Amino acid sequence: MALSVIDLYRDVLPKTNCGDCGFKTCMAFAGMVVSERLPIRNCPHLDADVVASCEKKLQEQYDSGKWLKKNPAKDALLWAKKRSASMVLEDLPKRIGGRIVTRNGTKVSALPYFNKTIFVSFDTIVDEDGLELNMWEQVFIYNHIAQNGSAEPSNDWKGFSEFPNTVSKIKSMEAHIEKPIADFFSGSPDRLLLAAKRIGGVDKTKEMDSADVAILFSPLPKVPVMLLFWDVDQKDGFEAQVKLLFDATVTQHLDIESIMFLSERIYQLLCR
Numbered sequence: 577m578a579l580s581v582i583d584l585y586r587d588v589l590p591k592t593n594c595g596d597c598g599f600k601t602c603m604a605f606a607g608m609v610v611s612e613r614l615p616i617r618n619c620p621h622l623d624a625d626v627v628a629s630c631e632k633k634l635q636e637q638y639d640s641g642k643w644l645k646k647n648p649a650k651d652a653l654l655w656a657k658k659r660s661a662s663m664v665l666e667d668l669p670k671r672i673g674g675r676i677v678t679r680n681g682t683k684v685s686a687l688p689y690f691n692k693t694i695f696v697s698f699d700t701i702v703d704e705d706g707l708e709l710n711m712w713e714q715v716f717i718y719n720h721i722a723q724n725g726s727a728e729p730s731n732d733w734k735g736f737s738e739f740p741n742t743v744s745k746i747k748s749m750e751a752h753i754e755k756p757i758a759d760f761f762s763g764s765p766d767r768l769l770l771a772a773k774r775i776g777g778v779d780k781t782k783e784m785d786s787a788d789v790a791i792l793f794s795p796l797p798k799v800p801v802m803l804l805f806w807d808v809d810q811k812d813g814f815e816a817q818v819k820l821l822f823d824a825t826v827t828q829h830l831d832i833e834s835i836m837f838l839s840e841r842i843y844q845l846l847c848r
């Protein structure tokens with residue numbers, strides 16, 4: 577039988593509000609156990625058999641999602657991992673690039689990511705220091721794996737709005753990614769180039785002469801992104817502008833939602 581917050585408070589916890597678990601009241605602690613998966617053993621005043629019995633019941637209700645607080649990043653990551661779980665690790669190098677290596681006794685995919693290498697297993701994705709990537713990064717990388725594409729970049733650049741099924745996301749791309757980057761570097765194209773170089777961006781301004789600055793990013797081997805920047809022109813009253821361009825093959829590698837997450841990550845890395 578499931579354990580609600582009231583069940584835990586009334587039937588299990590000591591109700592002394594001692595604060596030893598880090599919460600001021602037993603009720604607050606019970607709420608965190610039920611909705612946020614806080615371990616019940618964090619209350620040090622429970623008998624081991626009570627803890628074991630509660631953990632069993634709690635695990636069942638966590639697995640069913642009952643009363644759990646919604647965490648969009650966590651849900652998206654679970655879904656992306658589930659999507660990618662049927663893929664074969666050894667197939668990844670020829671599809672998405674990178675190579676298979678053995679790390680801590682386990683085979684993983686060593687994948688170039690911006691100017692670093694990340695290590696991808698079907699459980700988690702870590703950087704060179706063994707630190708887990710943030711959840712949204714893992715979401716678009718697992719979705720990249722699950723998308724099952726293998727196309728090489730075609731060097732045919734398209735704006736986000738040129739891809740199918742982007743209508744509902746175009747405003748968000750402009751307002752939450754392109755405009756904030758433009759505002760952040762307005763009047764400072766050199767600062768943009770420096771920030772871009774820090775994450776492996778390559779100056780392509782001479783080749784893309786329609787913009788004041790053009791930078792090629794390689795977040796993933798088969799997923800290049802071009803950033804075009806037009807600086808503020810006070811004389812003619814133009815604000816700085818940014819446009820992200822994607823290779824025509826990008827939807828073979830990422831779903832539209834994941835293109836948004838990747839773009840968001842570029843914004844975060846540039847403007848941090």
Ligand code: SF4
Pocket residue numbers: 589590591592593594595596597598599600601602603605606618619620621
């Ligand atoms: S440590 Fe246990 S008894 Fe103390 S406040 Fe937390 S839940 Fe209540």
